[in-house]
Structures are given as C-alpha cells and as structure tokens.
Amino acid sequence: MNDQPPRERRRATGRVTLQDVARAAGVSPITVSRALRGERAVAPELAERARAAAEQLGYVPDPAARALASQRSSQVLVLVPMLSNALFVDLLEAVHRTLFPEGFQPLIGVTHYDAAEEELLLRTYLPHRPAGLLVTGFDRSEAARQLIARSGVPCVHLMETSGEPGVACVGFSQTDAGAAITRHLLERGRRRIAFCAAQLDPRTLQRAEGYRRALREAGLHDPALEVLSPESSSIALGARLFEDVLRRLPDVDAIFFCNDDIAQGGLLAASRLGVAVPGRIAVAGFNDLAGSDQMVPPLTTVRTPRAEVGREGAAMLLRRMRGEPAGPDCIELGYELVVREST
Amino acid sequence: MNDQPPRERRRATGRVTLQDVARAAGVSPITVSRALRGERAVAPELAERARAAAEQLGYVPDPAARALASQRSSQVLVLVPMLSNALFVDLLEAVHRTLFPEGFQPLIGVTHYDAAEEELLLRTYLPHRPAGLLVTGFDRSEAARQLIARSGVPCVHLMETSGEPGVACVGFSQTDAGAAITRHLLERGRRRIAFCAAQLDPRTLQRAEGYRRALREAGLHDPALEVLSPESSSIALGARLFEDVLRRLPDVDAIFFCNDDIAQGGLLAASRLGVAVPGRIAVAGFNDLAGSDQMVPPLTTVRTPRAEVGREGAAMLLRRMRGEPAGPDCIELGYELVVREST
C-alpha cells in the first residue's frame, strides 16, 4: 500500500503542453506545432487531429518558450513621445487595431521627448526580442540608432518621412502642412502672423520651417514673430503664449499655434480677455484634436492623418515581420486644411 | 589544410550568455545568476567577480529564458478603459514611474469599456505570465474574474474601493465625491440641479448615486433631471447635453457633469449661446482635467487622486509580487473640491 506519489523533481506547472496535445492526437509535438502555426505543409488529416486535440485540451502556447526557441516574441515595441498629446493616443489606437488581430501585441513605451529615456526603453525592451519596432520620427541618440540597427528587428518610423532609401517610414510633410496653414492666413489678408510653439520637437520645428517658407515667399517673414517655448504643450501654456504675443507684439493680426491644445488655450485667453477672434486676431492650430470644433469660435486647423499613419505603419511593419514583399520604403500621406471660424 | 568550420548544428545567436559570464568569472552559471539577481547569499568575492565579468562582457539576461525557467516574466499587465480620457494617462504615468525603476515593465491594455475586450486581453496576456496585474475597477465578466483568480497572478484593483477583505484595491469613494460636489451646488443656492453623464461606466454611476443622495437629503431629488448618455465622453457630447438640458429642462439652474471633458463642452456651448455661467446656470465637472482651469469661466470640479492611485496601487502590487508583507488590502484616498468661477 504505497500510493504516495514518487519523489517529484519536476516542477508541476499544470500547464497543458504541446506534448500533451501530441499524445492526445497521436502525432509528434513538432507536427502539432506546425499544424497550429500553419507552418509548412502538414497532412490535412493530421493537422485536423492536432487542432482538435489542442482545442479539446484547451491548449495555449507558452509565449516565453516560443520566444526562447524562436528568438522572436510576438510583441511589437511602439515608442511614442507622450500620451497627453491626444495625437499619439489616436496613433496607438490605429496601431493596436491593425496589429492585434494579426497575432502581434503592441508594447507601448513613452519617451517623454527624451533621448535618454528612449535609449533606456530600447535597452530594456530590445532584449525581449520584439518581432517589430515602431518609433516616432527620426530624432534619436546615436546609441539608440545603433541599438535598433544591431538588433535586426524590423523598424518603421512614424509621423515623418525621409528620402533615404532603405529607411521605412509612414508620415506626411509637416513642413508643407505648416506652410499650407500659413498661406491660408495670408490669403485671409493677415500680414503680421506669429508662430507660437511649445515642446520644440522635430515635427514642431518642421512646421516652423513651413511657416517661414510661406512668409518668406510673401515677403513678410519676421523672426521676431516666432514665440518658441521648450515647455510641454498644454492648454494653459497656450493661454500664456497668447497673452504674451498680445503684450509684446501688439501689431500681430494672426497666430499659428503649432498644436491644437495651445491653440485652444489661446482661444480661451482671447475669450477671457474679450479679444475678438478673428476680428482683431486670427487663430489657427494644428492636428484637429478633440474639442477644436467646439471652441468659440471653432478653430481653423490642419487635420493630420495619424490614424492612417498608425494603420499604414503597422501594415508596413507586418509585411516586414513576415518577410513578405516589403512594398515601398516610405509612404507619404496627405493632410487637410480645416477652415473654421477662427480665421 | 582543413580549416573549414565544423558542421554547425547550433543556432548561432551571438548572444552573451550566463555561461560565457560564468566561464570568464571562473564560477558556475548558477552562482552568476544568483549574484546578478542578488538572490541568496553568495560569497562577496565571487559575487563581485561575477558582476565584473557580466559588466565587461556586456551581459544582458534573456527575459524569455528567465520567464520560461521561473514561470514569471517581469511585465505587469495594466488594463485601463480608454486612453482618450486623460485621467487614465495620468494613472499610467504614475504606474510607470513606480514600477519601471523597480525592474517591472508595464504592459498596457485598453479595454474600451468592453467586457469582451477585457476578457480577450486577459486571454492573450495572461499566458505571458505577467508578474502582476493592475485593473480598473471591479466590473468585469465572470470569465475574466476567473481567469484572473486562476492565474494566481497578484492583482490590484484601481480607482474604486471595495469592502471585501482579500480584494486588493486603491481608490476613493466616487459616490462621496459625487455627493460632495452636489452639496457644493446646493450651498451655492441651486435648487434644480441636473446630472449629465456619458459612458455610464460603474464609476460614473457611483457619482450619480452620490448626486442622488445629496439631493434626496435636501429633498430636491428629481429623476427627470438625470441626463444619461451611453456614448463616449467628449467635449462635443458635453455641448450637446448642455443644449439638451437648456431646451428640455429650462428651469435647471445647475449642471453637474460626470467628467470634465463634457463639462468643458457644456461651458463652450454656454459661451457660444451666450448663456451666463454661473449667472443663469452653474456648471461643475469631475476630475480636474487639463484645461478646466483655463475655461471661461474656470470650471469648478473635483480633483481626483489618480496619480496617487497609480503610485499606491503599483506600490501595493510591488509588495505582493515580491512576497513582502502585503500591508492593507484596501487604500482609500481622498479627493478635493476645486471651486472656481463656474459655480
């Protein structure tokens, strides 16, 4: 009567393994593995038996074991600068919708517009061997660049475009968009157009470049009209910048804010101070964020294709992760002027 | 002259492994492993040698191998309803700041207030064996509840509190906070106070309950004054709800909006329509989100402790993941009335 279990050395995880499924299906574990991943040709009958057994036992592959054996996980590292900018929330949403149903899980990292922090995130997450990498723009430390290159992980750059062949990217011309909204203000008869910006990240500076280009073409460029703050973009900062312009540059008749949140703050400041918009001063924003259409007056802005950027960027990455024909290296999407009553 | 390399069966990953470090340090791999993790007592001299060798070779542990061997990854699954509600961005920020420096990486999942989606996220991520789990509130499918319980992964509930012993949670009383802001409106002399809500998630409904309690106590409760929309919260929806109240309930003299974004929309609608706030109608919000202090007039609201919830929730989870004394099951944080000019 010795029914005590044998001295157990095995760690009992209780998990249903490939082995269990193989035994139940009467085939080898490799065959089950192949059948479940749809890899290679497996005899239809065996594949079906494997699937049925897996289903019946409630088999769920172990991602850690899979990652260890294949040297590749199913996570996709997505690096964005800041979640408090609704732009990136829209971007992430589109990325998730594209990747998740295809069996890849986005792993979100927030850099806070900080090169050192981005580097730390890469150092932390790259050892997980993500299947792919989605990063914002091209501006990063040399070390970060090398980490990405040496990792061998397929990488797509979002929100900006680059001419360089071999560099995968999906975005639009921030410069052109900045020039377009500035030209719109010129067409409305504005002559002293200020540019108010926060954060001063590369994309903001590209919009500044577009602003300059448009004003130079009109012979109306004046560096004194650029109000650049390195602070984070926020409604409160926008209000301050607006008041600042009013005080220091009384002849300004229009402001192009580099992002809708500071533009909204500007509009609110105008309302509080009783400054007529667009009568006394026109206000334009950028990105068409939530609420801009509800401002008083509704905000003229540029609708940027962040959802499309997320979708197309993820799709481009998908092709590269799967080794499919990669398609174009760079996709340039459009933008759209949204003219409302603030200009 | 046969210097062609031997037939290679090994997959050359090129990675520096524990073995390499052990060889270099002249100790066994297990000793290196223990030294690097600070586990158990390792002779100081050996530990130092192991650390030096690891440093010198640029050794980075393989998370997949670690997860497979230990049956536990270093990721912490964090489930929030929606990133477009800035509340959750603040929450995630605090969670990241608390967890990341301690060697745990948040893995963000967005449920979109959808029980089925939450369940799918759990089914997808739980097999990764996260070290811990942070979820929003208590409202989920029975299947989700079981998945969590059976996984054995330590779990802390955020944003709400529960009396149940053994259920770890960090939050505050949404009901009390809702009652408090309603009482503030009463104290301001308002008598026909409407409650406008979107989304109708559990926390919103708890605020509604607080609203009712306060009005009943004052003998002023009227179900007709509740305007509940299942749509997602947004500035645009707030504007519509405001106009709706004005039209359908002309005697209303105050509105308590369940979230600041719809309150901001209400304020903007008032401004557009020329309705005096608080003269004709008082407006109060909830959460004190970005921009509320910049509204015209500035919005009276309730400042909720989401950053503290994130920090304390993550800290509570940290203790549980490490098997330290767990501390209290439930931490109830406070909230703060922020009275501005809209009431």
Place this chain on the structure above:
DNA sequence: CTGAAAGCGCTTACAG
C-alpha cells in the same frame, strides 16, 4: 555558500 543535474515548453535544423 556552491554546483551538477534537470527542466521550463517550445522551435530549429537535419535527415529521411
């Protein structure tokens, strides 16, 4: 305090 052995649960690389 230290280490040899076993094992975590998969996939790769061959061979047939």
Place this chain on the structure above:
DNA sequence: CTGAAAGCGCTTACAG
C-alpha cells in the same frame, strides 16, 4: 510530409 535530437538561456530543486 514527418519526426528524433538538440538546443534556446535561464532557474528550480536538491545535495552537499
């Protein structure tokens, strides 16, 4: 098309 063997790079569980 299928499978036996080896291996991915760690940690656990023992033993000493």
